[in-house]
Amino acid sequence: MACLNVDHVRPKGLKDAQGKLRYEHLIYRWDNFLLACVNCNSIKSKKDFTDDGPFLPHTHNLLFHVELGPNGVPRPRRSDKAANKAKAFLELVGLDRHPGHPRHTPADDRWADRMRVAEIAQRQLKHYASQKGVPRLGTILDLAGSNGYFDIWFSVFAEFPEVRRALVEGSTRQGLNVFPGTRRAAFAQADCEPLDR
Numbered sequence: 638m639a640c641l642n643v644d645h646v647r648p649k650g651l652k653d654a655q656g657k658l659r660y661e662h663l664i665y666r667w668d669n670f671l672l673a674c675v676n677c678n679s680i681k682s683k684k685d686f687t688d689d690g691p692f693l694p695h696t697h698n699l700l701f702h703v704e705l706g707p708n709g710v711p712r713p714r715r716s717d718k719a720a721n722k723a724k725a726f727l728e729l730v731g732l733d734r735h736p737g738h739p740r741h742t743p744a745d746d747r748w749a750d751r752m753r754v755a756e757i758a759q760r761q762l763k764h765y766a767s768q769k770g771v772p773r774l775g776t777i778l779d780l781a782g783s784n785g786y787f788d789i790w791f792s793v794f795a796e797f798p799e800v801r802r803a804l805v806e807g808s809t810r811q812g813l814n815v816f817p818g819t820r821r822a823a824f825a826q827a828d829c830e831p832l833d834r
């Protein structure tokens with residue numbers, strides 16, 4: 638897995654026409670920091686955007702706007718104008734890149750890592766659908782925790798709200814909370830569908 642970077646939402650290195658740093662006043666502001674993997678951070682680099690631009694992880698529930706496409710590559714989930722903002726986010730950090738994409742580079746292995754985890758999740762889905770039960774849920778949570786990619790597990794188990802709930806809230810029965818800090822209020826109370834917020 639790629640190591641974590643601290644991304645500056647408004648890029649710290651971007652200069653204006655006079656060669657002055659455009660966001661110098663935001664360089665040490667906590668509200669300008671986001672955690673990102675090294676690939677997302679380096680592709681985003683010095684790109685800037687308007688306030689009306691891409692959905693960002695700290696302003697919008699991206700699970701509502703982005704879904705898992707083929708081979709683990711994320712894509713916009715809706716077809717309304719929100720799709721453009723979801724697409725703008727994926728392009729900002731290059732999460733839409735995979736071999737065959739014009740701007741994909743060999744060093745960027747996010748697609749491969751996501752595909753690997755999507756395959757594990759899909760195998761677990763098959764098992765779960767055929768022998769539903771409490772012991773299997775523990776295995777799913779263990780694998781989700783050790784492999785990461787909340788969005789992949791959440792998408793693959795879309796038909797099983799009890800699994801989604803355990804991913805979001807943890808399972809008291811299993812004694813596992815593999816994605817602590819997940820915001821419960823971002824999901825519907827009854828079926829754990831992501832909410833538009």
Ligand SMILES: [Zn+2]
Pocket residue numbers: 673674675676677678747
């Ligand atoms: Zn990333």
